[in-house]
Amino acid sequence: MCTKKGASLGELKQYYAITLDPLHVGAGSSRLGRVDLPIIREPGTNLPKVPGTSLSGPARAYTALANNRYVWKDGTVEYWCAGRGGTGGEKHCGRTNPACPVCIPYGFSKSSGRSMQGLAQFFDAHILFFPVASMIGPVWVTSPSALQMLELKENPGDPGDGYCPFGEKIEQRKDSRLNFGWLMLPRSEGENKETIKTMREKLKERKIPATITENSVLVSDRLFSLIVNNNLEVRTSVSIDPATGAAEEKALFTFEALPRGTVLVFDIYYRNGSSYRINNQPITVDCSWVKKHIEEGLSVFATLGIGGMNTRGMGRLKVLNLEKEHEKGCGENEHRA
Ligand SMILES: [Zn+2]
Structure with a gap:
């Protein structure tokens, strides 16, 4: 059980991950120097980072895939627990009993007023070790x-x-x-x-x-x-016109990426459901259940990847310290020194 670090609240777990391909998590369209599509940086240090939302977004989609909650039918109602859940989140099922393995860990928001922040909180990933040729x-x-x-x-x-x-x-x-x-x-x-x-x-x-x-x-x-900033990958790519299948004119663009072999570190905080209520009903899941379903999603990063240019052979990220057996309590694999 979640015994360490405040039993009633939950557990913080630190993850280590290595990029198997170049990883591009874009900052939008802002052009930076000679690069058309720069990656996101931490303002204070100017170091590239991967925002927590760029981890939780794909993890949500992959947990939904693993649990057949991508698009599913309940009677006649069609739910879509991956993604934003349609306009106003109405397509999120938001089921508490039994708890939805997507909506409860990652949260849901229905315009009808029923909404909940996820029981897992993702923090930004930072560079721990960066590979350089010497x-x-x-x-x-x-x-x-x-x-x-x-x-x-x-x-x-x-x-x-x-x-x-x-x-x-x-x-x-x-x-x-x-x-x-x-x-x-x-x-x-x-x-x-x-x-x-x-x-x-x-x-x-x-x-x-x-x-x-x-x-x-x-x-x-x-x-x-x-x-780091002098050793990022800068690649050139070309936009394809969907109508003709040929390269668009003046469509050559460059983008930045973290190179293969970069080691990232990030934290996820897992909460117990017991301190939260939806429609006055407590959520009866504990933080090890939340962690199990989040890790189902994280494990797919190594095959389907995260970030942009995913279809161009980029973005696979192997999370190194996932638990093999989730039935272990979540305090037991604590890596904090
Ligand atoms: Zn759901």
């Missing part, structure tokens, strides 16, 4: 702020204008510089070797592939933003 092969870059997302107690320190080895394989190398081709960073050993080792051990428990953590380096937040 003269010694691919390395994954992280920064003090990126690691802060993990809520570890340790502080790895700030490597200033250089880089600090974070993974074992980088630590064992004796290179005095790291050559990114366009940027050369001097090695700074720092006084935080022991702290970094402790952090590394904690990261190993979080199912992030060893190749990534072993080949990772720590840079300052300032350099992290610079390196």
Whole structure:
């Protein structure tokens, strides 16, 4: 049962995910520099992020698919629990008994006044490790702020204008510089070797592939933003005229994407239903039930993907720490240190 962290409220779970394709979560049509379709960035840091709504939208659709609630018929009424549920959300079933595995975890809103915020709350995904080509092969870059997302107690320190080895394989190398081709960073050993080792051990428990953590380096937040923004994929594509099936004139456009192999971290808060009422009826589901149905949706990210340009072979995202058996209580797989 949901025993940890306030039994009556629910549980916060942190997820780690790796992009299997380039991932484009667009900022709309705002043109940025030479790119027609930029990705969304965090205003303060200028770092790309994936908003929680860009995770919950596709997850909802996939949970609906997994539970046959995409379009379903109840007597003569046709419900559509995926998506916005038609005008005013009237197509959402909003069923509480038995609870709809889509409407209750993700929420519903009917113009007739019956509405409910979902029992799961999605937070934005941030970059934890970012892959960059270097003269010694691919390395994954992280920064003090990126690691802060993990809520570890340790502080790895700030490597200033250089880089600090974070993974074992980088630590064992004796290179005095790291050559990114366009940027050369001097090695700074720092006084935080022991702290970094402790952090590394904690990261190993979080199912992030060893190749990534072993080949990772720590840079300052300032350099992290610079390196990430200079290594995003920029692709060129062409709009097709649906009438002729040929390329439209002047339809060449460029778009940005997070490269394959980027590690993201995001939180989801799962609430127990017991503290909520609909038509004066309590919702009798607990947070492990909510988590089970959300994870059904998250597991499909690796095959059907999220974000834009999905049909152009983009957007597959593998969530690394889904639970195999959901009957376990939701406090038991807590990864918070
Ligand atoms: Zn429903």
